[in-house]
Structure formats: C-alpha cells, structure tokens
Amino acid sequence: MSEPMIRLENIGKSYDGRTYAVRGMDLTIEKGDFVALLGPSGCGKSTTLMMLCGLYRPTEGSIYFNGRYVNNILPKDRNIGMVFQSYALYPNMNVFENIAFPLKQLKHLSKREIRKRVQEVANTVKIPELLHRMPSQLSGGQQQRVAMCRALVKDPDILLLDEPMSNLDARLKLEIRDEIKKLQERLALTAIIVTHDQEEAMAISSHIAVIDQGSIQQYAAPDVLYNRPKNLFVASFIGTPPMNFITGTLEPMGEDFVCITAGGNITIPAALIDCDLLTSRSVVLGIRPHNFKVVQSRENALTLSVDYIEHLGKENLYRCQMAETSIRVITAIDERYPTDEPLSVQIDLKMLNIFDEGSGDNITCDVVV
Amino acid sequence: MSDSKTLRLGRMRDDDRPYGVWKFLLVILVFSAVILVPYGWLITSAFRDTSGAWTLSNWSFLVKETQLRRGIHLPPAIKPLMSSFSFAIIMAASVVTITVPAAYALSRTEFQGRRLMAKLLIVLDAFPQVALLTSFIMLLSKMHLVNKLIGVVFLKVAMYLPGSIWLMKGFFDHISWDIEWASIVDGASRFKTFLRIIVPAAKPGISVILVNSFLSGWGEYILINLFISGHSATMSSFIGAMMDGEDGRYLVPPGVLAAACFFYIIPVIITFAVSQKTLLQVRQGGSKQ
Amino acid sequence: MDQSADLLLKDRATLTADRKAIKRKQRFPFLMMLPFFVPVIVFVVVPIILMLVMSFTDMKFTLKWNFIGFDNYRRIFGYPDMSKILARTLLLVVGNTTLSVLGSIFVVVITTYYLDIVYRRKNLGLLFRIIWLIPNLTPTIVFMFIWRFMFGPEGYGMINKMLAAIGLPAMNWFTNWSMQLLLASMSLSSASGSIILFSSAIRQIPESIVQSAKVDGAGNFYICRRIVLPYLRWPITQKTLWSILGNFTAYESIRLLTGGGPMGSTVTYAYYIYQNAYQYHTYGYGAALSVFMVLMSITMGLIMLRVFQVDKQLRVPRMDI
Incomplete structure (x- = not known):
C-alpha cells in the first residue's frame, strides 16, 4: 500500500487550552494534488497550514508525510517551501540573498552551487534581472515572484501557499494564478493553498477542503463541491451569486414526494432522496440561480414576485421574493419578463440539492432522473 | 468685513496655513526662557573672564593642569575625557548585548515563568538605586572592585537593564511574524533567525537603547563620585572636583567651570544631533498605548 | 478513546x-x-539580601558587623526630625509631580497641537520640542551646576547681577529659597523627560477626528480640551506614577544642588539614606532606612503592574518552536 503524501489524523489545535482553532480534522493529500483550504476568516485554515509547515505543533492528532510521523519534526526537515501572504521577504537582504537564504542553511552546498541554483530558479520564475534589487524596490507582483523563488529553491516536495495573491490587484492575480498552476504541474509538486477567495480556489486546485469552525465541511473536487455540496454551509459558501434556499415540507404522494413550499408544490421523485438521512419532514431545497426555467403554467412550479432586474451583460438576474425568502433567478439575455406580474419557475431536478433541515446535510441521491 | 475676508483669502493662496501663530509662538518662547536663558548664560560665560571680557583662557583646563587649591591640581582633561568615553561605551555595549536577546525572548517566546518575569522587570525597574547604596559598598569591597570604574559599570548596567529590556520588548512586539516564520521554514534555527532577520529589523529600537544607555553612562556622576576616589576618574568627577568647595564656593573661576560643563555636553549634543531622527521617530512608534 | x-x-x-x-x-x-x-542576581538581588541582613547590624566604616536586633528600626522611629523629613519628601513628591506634569502638558499642547497640527508649523514645533528636551539630555551635574550658577552669590550669579543692575539688593537664594529652587529645577528636568511621550500620544490622534470636529464647528481650544487631552490620559497616568517614584527616591539632584542644606532643610528621606551611607558611614542604620524605601517602591511597582496591565502586554508567540 503506498502512503499518501500528506495525511492528517484527527488533528486539533488549541492556543489557550480551552477553545480549539482546529478540531478533529482528517485530510489525505496524494502526491501531485493541488489542494485549496477554503473558508471564511478565522475558520482555522491558516492554523492548519501552520501545522503542516511545522510552525505550530498540533495539540492532538498526528501528521504524516509519506507515512513518516512529523509532529515533532522541525520545518527545516520537512522539505517544504512556503509563500506567505505578505511575501515576508527579508528587508535587509537583496533578492539574490533572499532566494539563497534557504540554501545557505544547508551546510553542504558550495557558493558556486548556491549561485547556480538561485539562477536556475530565478529563470524558472522569470525574474533573473531582479537579483540585485532590494525588496523595497520591487512591485507587489515582483515580490510575489521572489517569494515563489525562495520557496522553490530547495526543490521541496510540498509547496505551501498562505493567501499568496490577496495583496495583488485583480489582473495580476489571474496572471500569477496561472503561473503558479503551471509551475506546480511542471515541477510535479504537491501544493496546498490557503484562501478565502472561492473563485481562486476553484480555478487553481484539484481538490478543495471547505473549512468552517475548525473542521472540514467537505473535501472534494471543485465541480463536486459546486454541484453536490455536502451540507448547507458548503452550499451557501460556494458559488456567486449564492444558491437559493427554499424551506418546505415533504408529503408522500404515491411513489414520490411532494414538497410543499410557500411558493407552490414541487413533485420530487423518491429516488432523489436518501430517506435514511431524513430526521423530519422539513427539508431545504437548494437551487442555483441558473437552474430555474421560467414557464407559463403554475403546475409543479414556484410562483415568485419580481422585485427588480439586474442586467449582468451576458445574462439577466431577477431578484425575486417568495413569501419571506429572497430568490435569485438567472435567465438568458434574450429572455425578458415583466416585473409587475408573478413569475412561474420550474426547477431543474438534475441540479437540485435537498438538505435535511435538522442536520443541514445533503440528502440527495445521485441517480439519473 | 468683506474686505478683511478677501485679504485673508489672498494670503491663503500663497500659504494656506492658518493665520495668527505668533500668539502661541510668543507664549512658548517666554515659557522656554527658563531653558534658553540659563543655557545661553552657560555658553557665553564659558568665553568670558571674571571681569566680563571675552577670552579663551577658561579652556586651558583641556591641555594644562588646573589648580584647585594649594598643592592640589587637576590633570589636563584628556584622561578623564577618555575614561568617560570608555565608561559610556562599555556601558552602552553591555546594555545592548544583554538587553536585545533577553527582550527578544520575553517578547517572542513562551517559557515557564514568562508572566512572572515581566512583572519582576517592572518591579525591578521601580527599584530605588539609593536603597542599595549601603549594600553596594560592602559588595564592591568584597569583590575587590572598589576604586575600579568597571565595578561601577556593573552596578549601573544591572540597575539599567530592567527598564531597557521592557522598552526593547515593545519594539520586538511590533515586528511582524511573517519574516520570522519564513526564516524558520527556510531552515534557520531560532537563534540564527534572531541574529540574521530580527535584529536587523529591530535596528531602530536597538539604536534607541544604544543612544540612551550611552548618554546615561556619559552623564553618570553620583556612583562614580561615591565609589571612585580621586578627582579625575571621568569628566563628571573632574567637574565635580571643581565644584566641591567647603563653603559652597567653587574652587575655580566660574568661567572655567562653565567651559568644562559646556565641553562635557558637546558629545551629548553631537550624539543627539546624529540620532535625532531615529530617536524621535522611533520613540513614537515604540510608545505603548 | x-x-x-x-x-x-x-x-x-x-x-x-x-x-x-x-x-x-x-x-x-x-x-x-x-x-x-x-x-x-549579583548586583541587584544579592544587594537586596545584604541590605536586609545589614539592617539588623551596627555595621560602620570598618565593614565589621554585630547583630543588634531591631535597634536600627527603633532608632528610625525615635529620630526626632523624621516627621520633618517625611513632610519635606511629601512636598517634593507632590510638588514636582504636579509641576512637571502640568508643565509638560502645556509645552506639548502648544508645540505639538497648536504649532504642528493647528498652524502646521512643523519645524517650529520640532524646534521647541528639542529645546524642551535639552534639560533631560543634560547630565545632572551640568544641569544642577547651571542652576547654582544662575542663583549663585553676587560675584557671578546671573539673577543677582540682574537684580543689582536694576538697583535691588542681592538675595541669598541658597539660604532662604533652597527648597523652592529644588522644586523648580527638579520639576523642569522631569517635565523635559515627558515631552516625547506626551507629544507622540498627541500625534496618534487620527487627523480625521480633528478634521470632523472642525467641520462640526468646534474651536481649536474646545478640540484641545475635549479631544486632545483625553488622548493624554494614559501617558499622564504613566508619567505621574513614575514621577512619584522618581521624586521619592531622588538624591543625586539634591546632592548636587543644595547638598541637603542649609542646616538640613532640604534633606528628604532618600537623601537621608545617602547621608547615612556616605557622610556618617552608619551602614546598618542606612540599610534599615532603605528597607522602608524598598517596601514603598515595591508597593508602587505593584500599583504599576495593576495600572499598566502587564499581563495583557505579553503577546502569545505565534509559533511553537
């Protein structure tokens, strides 16, 4: 059995001995994965990264790299490279010295060897002309690249990125994001990125761990996360504009269920629901704004009152109201509906997610309808 | 009314700073007279003889012996000047080398007794020097350090450390953790990180400690006077010897004393002028709110 | 599990x-x-222990000691002038603390608030702040010499020369006014020591607050009283505590300005300790006097711990290595 690159077992971290920043976290990362730790601020994602790099020691649980127990291993012996949010370039050293700093800590390298490797990595990241500048003379994007160089110069197995792009402007963000992705693939690195920006996480990573209140809510590929969120937190956190939530009550109707909501009744095939997970009849239907279809009949449809329309350029966003719930409906650009009449919409059952209201868990079964 | 307004607007185009600063200038100038007049008097007296005529003869103490009273002479000021310098430099160097690592440990590491240590520093900082004078006499004589400047340096440094560590800790508190993390991840030890990364980042704070302790060593009089016999151990005891008449009168003409005092504060002025920017700026940054 | x-x-x-x-x-x-x-440990902790031991001995110039129990302490309480000394110490502490804190608030409000912020004459503000730093930078011996020099006898004292110039008789400042001179000189030097602290506190006031108060029609003096002074509350507390302690334990300035005279009229508690150690060489008695001073300063230290909230000033290190 081959060991995964990184394995976290029941990891917990408490700073004060009473409250936990991270608790009961399990995570397995295979070699070559690009994993994003995604969550709101203060959710424990940075703490997790700090435990992975060895700056924090877990209060409980174990961390394994390639099957080796590393809780007590110093960062320098973990073969990792790290890029910090502020880039953390040493202000008293020029770019060359900054990049060479990790190599100088390895006792066996000659000066020539160090020079060669710094040149190499500077070429890879395309900043060979900056080597003699001081960090204060660099732009944000350049500092970011220098920080990448410093993280990569030791040829690490694992690259850790702590919000590496949050200090860049929007255009530079896209550019750097692409480059990081390309570098990671080319160097076959295992990379972990901490971010609060879901778009960034979706674009760059192969797996996303959504974290809230110190534990992982869902760990899956980006498309799974988007289409089948595991619980209400993930469903509400992922996607802009956010998913619509409609509370309703399930009533059996022959073979199937009918869901009674404030805006109308919806028939739901029984095969779509994992009945074992139901704790009561109250459910929450989760529908993304794209997955409505405007229809004429009121049969098996929800009736909404339209508040106003936002024209987004490539599509139209209808801000609607259904009883007390606000609903967003996105339609194609050429579909126009009057705002003073109620709007009838059907739900695309393939894209529907059903959550148990009590537990908040997704109880949808993946079957072809 | 409209006339005066346009007049003001016309002024403000050239210089948009508010009008009427002279009132406050006058007040502060009058108030500052308690400093300006005495120091001005000191400096002018240094160049005048007893009859009030301008002269440089007051400055002969620099190169010639000065007679205090019959048979007792002060040597030229070169030797006390040099020992004042070495006293202040040794003091500043030892304060900095001891303060910086200790303040770093207090600010940025966790250890058993850290809170106790912090409290102890405050209490020690509040500890009165005068209360220990009697014990110092005994201690220095048992350690065979009587009449040696180095013994006084030890005393002064030990009394000075708690305050300087607390001040330095404030500077370390403000250094970001990122560069320290980066350095540890890059493979440096905690000590090497301290030396190569944190100390350079704390340079302004260190220079404040350096300048303050240098000035404190340079100006020290009472401990030297107490524990070192003779008249010319340092510049301060050199001046002290000129002042100490039995009947409250000086042993030398006041012009000579003024010249010696002026001479003694020249290094202070230079040190302050050189470090003024860091000193003033950094003290703002380091002040705890 | x-x-x-x-x-x-x-x-x-x-x-x-x-x-x-x-x-x-x-x-x-x-x-x-x-x-x-x-x-x-060697130069502070050991001397503290020594002081405690010595306070129970009759140690004198020879450094030989016999234990005499509580005799020294009895002598302190029996000393007839002690109440005068304590009253004088109290006067010095209260007088200097008040004068120096008020004085430096005045200087800082004018230089930093009016010159820097209101009238935007930054260079003038800096110039006067530096002038007010001078006494603090001057070695005590020079500072006190200047005062002796100013108020010296008619031969060279500036004040007396000026009095003579306008036809007034010379005054014996150091005979009749020694306590006042002591108060004035020590509070000037101590006021000088708080200029930087106070002025940096004023600078931390966000400019937007002052601006919006102005837009609301507040006058400069009103802003100064209601916005600027509250910002000084913390530094003033800090300075007041240190000043109380500093003046209680001060002896160098007294030694250099009046030498405790005339006729012991400027002897404070701290100076009395100094006299016993260095003029009368009654070390045991001096140590017993010191014990009370240490108790007082430890009390002050504990108050400071409370006020400064030392615990909260220790930040948890953000690293487990």
Whole structure:
C-alpha cells in the first residue's frame, strides 16, 4: 500500500487550552494534488497550514508525510517551501540573498552551487534581472515572484501557499494564478493553498477542503463541491451569486414526494432522496440561480414576485421574493419578463440539492432522473 | 468685513496655513526662557573672564593642569575625557548585548515563568538605586572592585537593564511574524533567525537603547563620585572636583567651570544631533498605548 | 478513546522525540536571558539580601558587623526630625509631580497641537520640542551646576547681577529659597523627560477626528480640551506614577544642588539614606532606612503592574518552536 503524501489524523489545535482553532480534522493529500483550504476568516485554515509547515505543533492528532510521523519534526526537515501572504521577504537582504537564504542553511552546498541554483530558479520564475534589487524596490507582483523563488529553491516536495495573491490587484492575480498552476504541474509538486477567495480556489486546485469552525465541511473536487455540496454551509459558501434556499415540507404522494413550499408544490421523485438521512419532514431545497426555467403554467412550479432586474451583460438576474425568502433567478439575455406580474419557475431536478433541515446535510441521491 | 475676508483669502493662496501663530509662538518662547536663558548664560560665560571680557583662557583646563587649591591640581582633561568615553561605551555595549536577546525572548517566546518575569522587570525597574547604596559598598569591597570604574559599570548596567529590556520588548512586539516564520521554514534555527532577520529589523529600537544607555553612562556622576576616589576618574568627577568647595564656593573661576560643563555636553549634543531622527521617530512608534 | 488510540499509534521513540522537541523550545529563551540573570542576581538581588541582613547590624566604616536586633528600626522611629523629613519628601513628591506634569502638558499642547497640527508649523514645533528636551539630555551635574550658577552669590550669579543692575539688593537664594529652587529645577528636568511621550500620544490622534470636529464647528481650544487631552490620559497616568517614584527616591539632584542644606532643610528621606551611607558611614542604620524605601517602591511597582496591565502586554508567540 503506498502512503499518501500528506495525511492528517484527527488533528486539533488549541492556543489557550480551552477553545480549539482546529478540531478533529482528517485530510489525505496524494502526491501531485493541488489542494485549496477554503473558508471564511478565522475558520482555522491558516492554523492548519501552520501545522503542516511545522510552525505550530498540533495539540492532538498526528501528521504524516509519506507515512513518516512529523509532529515533532522541525520545518527545516520537512522539505517544504512556503509563500506567505505578505511575501515576508527579508528587508535587509537583496533578492539574490533572499532566494539563497534557504540554501545557505544547508551546510553542504558550495557558493558556486548556491549561485547556480538561485539562477536556475530565478529563470524558472522569470525574474533573473531582479537579483540585485532590494525588496523595497520591487512591485507587489515582483515580490510575489521572489517569494515563489525562495520557496522553490530547495526543490521541496510540498509547496505551501498562505493567501499568496490577496495583496495583488485583480489582473495580476489571474496572471500569477496561472503561473503558479503551471509551475506546480511542471515541477510535479504537491501544493496546498490557503484562501478565502472561492473563485481562486476553484480555478487553481484539484481538490478543495471547505473549512468552517475548525473542521472540514467537505473535501472534494471543485465541480463536486459546486454541484453536490455536502451540507448547507458548503452550499451557501460556494458559488456567486449564492444558491437559493427554499424551506418546505415533504408529503408522500404515491411513489414520490411532494414538497410543499410557500411558493407552490414541487413533485420530487423518491429516488432523489436518501430517506435514511431524513430526521423530519422539513427539508431545504437548494437551487442555483441558473437552474430555474421560467414557464407559463403554475403546475409543479414556484410562483415568485419580481422585485427588480439586474442586467449582468451576458445574462439577466431577477431578484425575486417568495413569501419571506429572497430568490435569485438567472435567465438568458434574450429572455425578458415583466416585473409587475408573478413569475412561474420550474426547477431543474438534475441540479437540485435537498438538505435535511435538522442536520443541514445533503440528502440527495445521485441517480439519473 | 468683506474686505478683511478677501485679504485673508489672498494670503491663503500663497500659504494656506492658518493665520495668527505668533500668539502661541510668543507664549512658548517666554515659557522656554527658563531653558534658553540659563543655557545661553552657560555658553557665553564659558568665553568670558571674571571681569566680563571675552577670552579663551577658561579652556586651558583641556591641555594644562588646573589648580584647585594649594598643592592640589587637576590633570589636563584628556584622561578623564577618555575614561568617560570608555565608561559610556562599555556601558552602552553591555546594555545592548544583554538587553536585545533577553527582550527578544520575553517578547517572542513562551517559557515557564514568562508572566512572572515581566512583572519582576517592572518591579525591578521601580527599584530605588539609593536603597542599595549601603549594600553596594560592602559588595564592591568584597569583590575587590572598589576604586575600579568597571565595578561601577556593573552596578549601573544591572540597575539599567530592567527598564531597557521592557522598552526593547515593545519594539520586538511590533515586528511582524511573517519574516520570522519564513526564516524558520527556510531552515534557520531560532537563534540564527534572531541574529540574521530580527535584529536587523529591530535596528531602530536597538539604536534607541544604544543612544540612551550611552548618554546615561556619559552623564553618570553620583556612583562614580561615591565609589571612585580621586578627582579625575571621568569628566563628571573632574567637574565635580571643581565644584566641591567647603563653603559652597567653587574652587575655580566660574568661567572655567562653565567651559568644562559646556565641553562635557558637546558629545551629548553631537550624539543627539546624529540620532535625532531615529530617536524621535522611533520613540513614537515604540510608545505603548 | 481517541487519545488512547493515538497513543498506541505512536511508539516510544516518537514520544521521546515529542518530548525532546518541547524541551528544546523551553531551553532557548533561558539561554537568551542568561546574560541578564547573572548581573541582576549579583548586583541587584544579592544587594537586596545584604541590605536586609545589614539592617539588623551596627555595621560602620570598618565593614565589621554585630547583630543588634531591631535597634536600627527603633532608632528610625525615635529620630526626632523624621516627621520633618517625611513632610519635606511629601512636598517634593507632590510638588514636582504636579509641576512637571502640568508643565509638560502645556509645552506639548502648544508645540505639538497648536504649532504642528493647528498652524502646521512643523519645524517650529520640532524646534521647541528639542529645546524642551535639552534639560533631560543634560547630565545632572551640568544641569544642577547651571542652576547654582544662575542663583549663585553676587560675584557671578546671573539673577543677582540682574537684580543689582536694576538697583535691588542681592538675595541669598541658597539660604532662604533652597527648597523652592529644588522644586523648580527638579520639576523642569522631569517635565523635559515627558515631552516625547506626551507629544507622540498627541500625534496618534487620527487627523480625521480633528478634521470632523472642525467641520462640526468646534474651536481649536474646545478640540484641545475635549479631544486632545483625553488622548493624554494614559501617558499622564504613566508619567505621574513614575514621577512619584522618581521624586521619592531622588538624591543625586539634591546632592548636587543644595547638598541637603542649609542646616538640613532640604534633606528628604532618600537623601537621608545617602547621608547615612556616605557622610556618617552608619551602614546598618542606612540599610534599615532603605528597607522602608524598598517596601514603598515595591508597593508602587505593584500599583504599576495593576495600572499598566502587564499581563495583557505579553503577546502569545505565534509559533511553537
């Protein structure tokens, strides 16, 4: 059995001995994965990264790299490279010295060897002309690249990125994001990125761990996360504009269920629901704004009152109201509906997610309808 | 009314700073007279003889012996000047080398007794020097350090450390953790990180400690006077010897004393002028709110 | 249950390695502080113990001691002038603290608030702040010489020369006004020491607050009273506590300005200790006097711990190495 690159077992971290920043976290990362730790601020994602790099020691649980127990291993012996949010370039050293700093800590390298490797990595990241500048003379994007160089110069197995792009402007963000992705693939690195920006996480990573209140809510590929969120937190956190939530009550109707909501009744095939997970009849239907279809009949449809329309350029966003719930409906650009009449919409059952209201868990079964 | 307004607007185009600063200038100038007049008097007296005529003869103490009273002479000021310098430099160097690592440990590491240590520093900082004078006499004589400047340096440094560590800790508190993390991840030890990364980042704070302790060593009089016999151990005891008449009168003409005092504060002025920017700026940054 | 499963997974070697890592983390700070412990133990802690022991002896110039029990303490309470000394000390402490704090607030409000902020004459503000720093930078011996020089007898004292110039008789300042001179000079030097602290506190006031108060129609003086002074509350507390302590324990300035005279009329408690150590060489008695001073300063230190909230000023290190 081959060991995964990184394995976290029941990891917990408490700073004060009473409250936990991270608790009961399990995570397995295979070699070559690009994993994003995604969550709101203060959710424990940075703490997790700090435990992975060895700056924090877990209060409980174990961390394994390639099957080796590393809780007590110093960062320098973990073969990792790290890029910090502020880039953390040493202000008293020029770019060359900054990049060479990790190599100088390895006792066996000659000066020539160090020079060669710094040149190499500077070429890879395309900043060979900056080597003699001081960090204060660099732009944000350049500092970011220098920080990448410093993280990569030791040829690490694992690259850790702590919000590496949050200090860049929007255009530079896209550019750097692409480059990081390309570098990671080319160097076959295992990379972990901490971010609060879901778009960034979706674009760059192969797996996303959504974290809230110190534990992982869902760990899956980006498309799974988007289409089948595991619980209400993930469903509400992922996607802009956010998913619509409609509370309703399930009533059996022959073979199937009918869901009674404030805006109308919806028939739901029984095969779509994992009945074992139901704790009561109250459910929450989760529908993304794209997955409505405007229809004429009121049969098996929800009736909404339209508040106003936002024209987004490539599509139209209808801000609607259904009883007390606000609903967003996105339609194609050429579909126009009057705002003073109620709007009838059907739900695309393939894209529907059903959550148990009590537990908040997704109880949808993946079957072809 | 409209006339005066346009007049003001016309002024403000050239210089948009508010009008009427002279009132406050006058007040502060009058108030500052308690400093300006005495120091001005000191400096002018240094160049005048007893009859009030301008002269440089007051400055002969620099190169010639000065007679205090019959048979007792002060040597030229070169030797006390040099020992004042070495006293202040040794003091500043030892304060900095001891303060910086200790303040770093207090600010940025966790250890058993850290809170106790912090409290102890405050209490020690509040500890009165005068209360220990009697014990110092005994201690220095048992350690065979009587009449040696180095013994006084030890005393002064030990009394000075708690305050300087607390001040330095404030500077370390403000250094970001990122560069320290980066350095540890890059493979440096905690000590090497301290030396190569944190100390350079704390340079302004260190220079404040350096300048303050240098000035404190340079100006020290009472401990030297107490524990070192003779008249010319340092510049301060050199001046002290000129002042100490039995009947409250000086042993030398006041012009000579003024010249010696002026001479003694020249290094202070230079040190302050050189470090003024860091000193003033950094003290703002380091002040705890 | 999770815990025990976890323990089973870790073998003995990993457990020792964990423990070693924790030890390594503990050792580093102590090594960093070792150079501090040595001089402080030798030159502060040992003298404190010595002082306690000596206070029960009749140690004099010869440094030989006999234990005499509480005789020194009895002597302190029996000393007839003690109440005068204590009253004088109180006067000095209260007088100097009040004068110096009020004086430096005045200087800082004018230089930093009016010159810097209101009238935007930054260079003038800086110039006067530097002038007000001078007394603090001057070595005490020079500062006190200047005062003796100013108020000296008619031969050279500036004040007396000026009095003579306008036809007034010379005054014997150091005979009749010694306590006032002491108060004036010491509070000037101590006011000078708080200029930077106070002025940086004023600078931390966000400009937007002052601006919006102005837009609301507040006058400069009103802003100064209601916005600027409240910002000074913390530094003033700090300075007041230190000033009380500093004036209580001050002896160098007294030694240099009046030497306790005339006729012991400027002898304070601290100066009395100094006299017993260096003029009368009654070390045992001096040590007993010192014990009370130490008790007082420790009390002040404990008050400061409370006021400054030392615990909260210690930040949790953001790293476990």
